[in-house]
Amino acid sequence: MNNQGRQDSVQKIRKRIEIHVGLAIAALVVAMGVGAAGFVYWGAYNVSALQQHTEPVFTVLNLALDRSIRQRAEEVEVPKLTPDMAEQGRRLYESRCVQCHGAPGVGRDDVGKGLTPVPPNLAHTAKAKSAAEIFWPIKHGIKMTGMPSWQFKFNDEQIWAIVAFITRLPEMSPADYQTMSASGGQPSRDVTTVSAPAPARTAALPDPERGKLALYGYACIACHRIPGTVGPHADVGPPLKGIGERRYIAGVLLNTFDNMVKWLRHPTEVDPLTAMPDLGVTEQDAMDMAAYLSSLE
Numbered sequence: 001m002n003n004q005g006r007q008d009s010v011q012k013i014r015k016r017i018e019i020h021v022g023l024a025i026a027a028l029v030v031a032m033g034v035g036a037a038g039f040v041y042w043g044a045y046n047v048s049a050l051q052q053h054t055e056p057v058f059t060v061l062n063l064a065l066d067r068s069i070r071q072r073a074e075e076v077e078v079p080k081l082t083p084d085m086a087e088q089g090r091r092l093y094e095s096r097c098v099q100c101h102g103a104p105g106v107g108r109d110d111v112g113k114g115l116t117p118v119p120p121n122l123a124h125t126a127k128a129k130s131a132a133e134i135f136w137p138i139k140h141g142i143k144m145t146g147m148p149s150w151q152f153k154f155n156d157e158q159i160w161a162i163v164a165f166i167t168r169l170p171e172m173s174p175a176d177y178q179t180m181s182a183s184g185g186q187p188s189r190d191v192t193t194v195s196a197p198a199p200a201r202t203a204a205l206p207d208p209e210r211g212k213l214a215l216y217g218y219a220c221i222a223c224h225r226i227p228g229t230v231g232p233h234a235d236v237g238p239p240l241k242g243i244g245e246r247r248y249i250a251g252v253l254l255n256t257f258d259n260m261v262k263w264l265r266h267p268t269e270v271d272p273l274t275a276m277p278d279l280g281v282t283e284q285d286a287m288d289m290a291a292y293l294s295s296l297e
């Protein structure tokens with residue numbers, strides 16, 4: 001064979017190898033795709049809350065959580081956290097958080113047990129995290145855990161009060177906690193003792209983007225299909241597609257902006273027999289949601 005011929009055959013072999021490798025990779029990708037689809041379709045993944053992730057998966061998920069919060073907490077400005085704030089924070093904490101997270105000398109309630117991931121002991125969190133990193137998950141919640149977002153319940157000031165309380169947890173004994181409870185003067189877990197949620201902002205213009213977030217914050221999507229949102233597609237309430245163009249709300253109220261705000265805040269006052277419950281919606285949040293809903297064609 002001359003030189004030219006040798007080069008040609010080397011090239012042919014190389015080409016053949018490339019084709020084979022290409023096919024092997026394609027086959028592997030398809031096999032993985034089919035495997036993953038089968039894994040999902042045949043329900044191989046065990047979703048039981050008592051089946052903890054394996055140690056490596058747990059570690060990776062925790063790292064993703066920590067990194068995500070740290071990244072977003074960088075933009076949070078921390079105010080001065082005073083003992084007075086911690087007192088107020090204790091009351092809010094006892095009404096909405098102790099059920100899942102417990103407190104010094106107080107165990108978790110039933111909702112805080114049997115959850116995966118388990119709601120962490122926040123004294124531990126307070127030692128490991130900055131105030132901004134504690135604030136962020138309280139305000140925004142944590143997807144795919146049981147941790148709710150509280151921004152449609154508490155304003156920033158109230159959340160900072162809770163953070164002030166949490167940062168004191170590492171030094172707090174059960175006795176300290178009880179004394180604090182006593183001097184706080186309010187019986188525990190009575191929702192009426194929590195100061196009414198102040199509006200997140202004062203008299204702001206209706207903000208449809210914030211309103212869209214509120215549809216998740218108030219769990220509207222659990223009962224309604226709402227264009228632009230992702231949810232369980234349950235038709236407990238009517239689908240809200242085209243609600244902006246409908247003449248009546250729930251068949252009883254003329255569909256104006258003010259009437260929509262009224263409906264969202266107190267549906268059972270408008271119609272005592274309605275199956276839509278009162279959800280404790282604030283004026284501002286109702287205005288923001290009404291602004292979003294009015295845009296739906």
Ligand code: HEC
Binds near residue numbers: 097145
């Ligand atoms: C229904 C149960 C539940 C309630 C109620 C709840 N949490 Fe949580 N919380 C969780 C879970 C679950 C996590 C996430 C655990 C994880 O993935 O590490 C969490 C995480 C957190 C974190 C982040 C902890 C960390 O180590 O990074 C903070 C801070 C927190 N919660 C504070 C609060 C506060 C304050 C309240 C009350 C306003 C509250 N939680 C109410 C279940 C709850």
Ligand code: HEC
Binds near residue numbers: 248274279289293
């Ligand atoms: C527990 C289920 C449930 C939840 C949660 C719920 N709704 Fe409803 N909603 C209903 C039902 C049922 C109706 C029908 C009421 C009627 O006709 O009397 C309704 C009616 C409505 C209507 C009028 C629809 C029409 O066709 O006229 C609007 C708008 C609406 N809901 C918006 C919301 C928003 C926004 C939220 C969250 C703040 C919400 N709903 C939360 C069940 C729910």
